[in-house]
Amino acid sequence: MIHINDLTLSFHGNCILDKINIDVKPHEIVAIIGASGAGKSTLLRCLNLLEKPQVGNITIDNMSFDVSKAKRDHIVKFRQQTAMVFQQFNLFTQKNALENVMEGLLIVKKYSREKAERIAYQKLVEVGLVDRVNHYPKQLSGGQQQRVAIARALAMNPKVLLLDEPTSALDPELVGEVLATIKMAAKSGITMILVSHEMSFVHDIATRVLFLDKGQIIEDGPPSKVFLNPVQQRTRDFLSRYYSAMQMDYEI
Amino acid sequence: MPNIIDFGLIFTQIPTLLAYLPVTLFITIFSMLLGVILGLMIAIIKMNKIPVLTQIAALFVSFIRGTPLLVQLYLSFYGLPILLRYINYFFATDFNINGLPAMLFVLIAFSFNEAAYNSETIRAALQSVNKGQIEAAQSLGMTYSQVLRRIVIPEAFIVVLPNLGNTLIGLLKGTSLAFVCSVTEMTGRGKTLAGHSYRYFEVYISLALIYWALTILIELLVKYLEKRLTISDDKNTPSYRRGKWL
Numbered sequence: 001m002i003h004i005n006d007l008t009l010s011f012h013g014n015c016i017l018d019k020i021n022i023d024v025k026p027h028e029i030v031a032i033i034g035a036s037g038a039g040k041s042t043l044l045r046c047l048n049l050l051e052k053p054q055v056g057n058i059t060i061d062n063m064s065f066d067v068s069k070a071k072r073d074h075i076v077k078f079r080q081q082t083a084m085v086f087q088q089f090n091l092f093t094q095k096n097a098l099e100n101v102m103e104g105l106l107i108v109k110k111y112s113r114e115k116a117e118r119i120a121y122q123k124l125v126e127v128g129l130v131d132r133v134n135h136y137p138k139q140l141s142g143g144q145q146q147r148v149a150i151a152r153a154l155a156m157n158p159k160v161l162l163l164d165e166p167t168s169a170l171d172p173e174l175v176g177e178v179l180a181t182i183k184m185a186a187k188s189g190i191t192m193i194l195v196s197h198e199m200s201f202v203h204d205i206a207t208r209v210l211f212l213d214k215g216q217i218i219e220d221g222p223p224s225k226v227f228l229n230p231v232q233q234r235t236r237d238f239l240s241r242y243y244s245a246m247q248m249d250y251e252i
Numbered sequence: 253m254p255n256i257i258d259f260g261l262i263f264t265q266i267p268t269l270l271a272y273l274p275v276t277l278f279i280t281i282f283s284m285l286l287g288v289i290l291g292l293m294i295a296i297i298k299m300n301k302i303p304v305l306t307q308i309a310a311l312f313v314s315f316i317r318g319t320p321l322l323v324q325l326y327l328s329f330y331g332l333p334i335l336l337r338y339i340n341y342f343f344a345t346d347f348n349i350n351g352l353p354a355m356l357f358v359l360i361a362f363s364f365n366e367a368a369y370n371s372e373t374i375r376a377a378l379q380s381v382n383k384g385q386i387e388a389a390q391s392l393g394m395t396y397s398q399v400l401r402r403i404v405i406p407e408a409f410i411v412v413l414p415n416l417g418n419t420l421i422g423l424l425k426g427t428s429l430a431f432v433c434s435v436t437e438m439t440g441r442g443k444t445l446a447g448h449s450y451r452y453f454e455v456y457i458s459l460a461l462i463y464w465a466l467t468i469l470i471e472l473l474v475k476y477l478e479k480r481l482t483i484s485d486d487k488n489t490p491s492y493r494r495g496k497w498l
Binding site for chain 2: 107
């Protein structure tokens with residue numbers, strides 16, 4: 001369903017992504033893990049062209065995009081196949097929760113106001129915010145904001161949902177509600193690619209884990225394999241460092 | 253008590269002056285609207301670094317900000333007819349140069365002046381909008397102009413509002429220079445009034461009071477708008493801040 005071919009992006013001579021090749025099947029839930037600066041977020045942002053790779057080809061559901069021949073209207077069209085959830089929520093601060101979810105439906109999908117409102121309301125019910133439809137972003141907690149953002153993404157009925165560290169900016173006690181919402185979306189069968197540092201969550205939800213290191217995918221497999229029996233030494237180092245950090249948390 | 257100052261006259265001539273308030277307000281509002289639209293266009297040109305247009309815009313802003321408003325009014329007043337004469341000559345058109353209304357020169361001068369000053373504050377406001385929101389809008393599949401119209405401009409408007417209030421006040425008082433293009437607005441009318449009564453001081457006191465009152469009104473209006481557009485932090489009672497007219 002998604003084919004990424006030779007995706008390469010360098011920034012000021014530094015190679016951030018080095019000939020990435022990934023194939024994702026429908027309904028797969030792919031988690032990208034790796035150290036900071038490995039290029040995880042950049043890779044995700046390339047998929048909806050918020051970053052402009054220099055070389056490569058991305059195909060999503062038969063719609064192919066050659067990044068070196070990017071045209072403005074083609075970019076806009078291509079983006080409509082994916083929806084993105086950001087680390088910093090990025091809700092529209094001047095619009096309330098309902099208007100946030102409606103925006104894409106009205107402007108991009110050109111739905112009537114009634115239809116957009118009905119879908120938006122339905123999505124907010126699904127993420128458990130029925131009593132927050134009239135609240136503005138700054139009147140919502142971080143977890144609620146992120147749930148609105150997920151509703152906004154899902155309302156667009158995307159072929160792929162992209163999540164860029166959706167819980168990294170949240171207070172620990174708010175992480176759970178957002179993870180539960182993502183899980184709910186996962187159960188609906190949508191194809192998902194997420195970048196996350198929540199290893200236990202990744203283990204729990206992902207059907208496939210990619211380990212990204214220095215712009216290359218060096219590990220690719222189901223979570224049981226990548227977490228318990230990684231092939232590469234670098235993956236083992238990363239995971240052991242991660243687990244020891246977790247243990248220190250508990251000891252304190 | 254000697255009749256050095258005619259206190260009664262200060263107030264009794266206010267209605268006569270106010271008869272020309274519509275002219276003052278027309279110049280102010282028209283120039284403000286056109287100034288904001290042109291200023292927005294210049295800001296967008298500069299932000300996107302559109303070749304040639306950016307340089308022209310930079311030159312325009314630099315010139316307008318570097319020359320007195322009074323000089324700009326004279327340039328408009330004397331320059332436009334000359335420009336038309338050239339156009340008539342080179343394009344064999346037949347514009348009636350003497351038929352140009354004086355108001356046109358005034359509106360052009362004030363609008364351009366406003367546009368130059370507004371362009372910088374508008375640009376700063378547009379650039380203050382959080383990049384994350386722009387990315388979120390783009391990722392929904394919105395085009396550049398949709399993002400600008402639906403997300404960036406509404407947000408920037410709140411930032412730029414106090415500044416626009418300031419320039420509006422400056423503009424209102426600036427309109428008192430319109431008489432140099434032989435447009436009679438409030439101050440112009442005051443001059444002719446004083447010319448008859450020789451009560452110059454009283455007229456200028458009356459004018460000062462009117463401008464002052466108008467300025468206070470504008471300040472109140474801007475404060476009200478700001479209050480209406482600001483979202484409260486209260487989590488329990490969300491603000492339904494948008495009324496029917498906004």
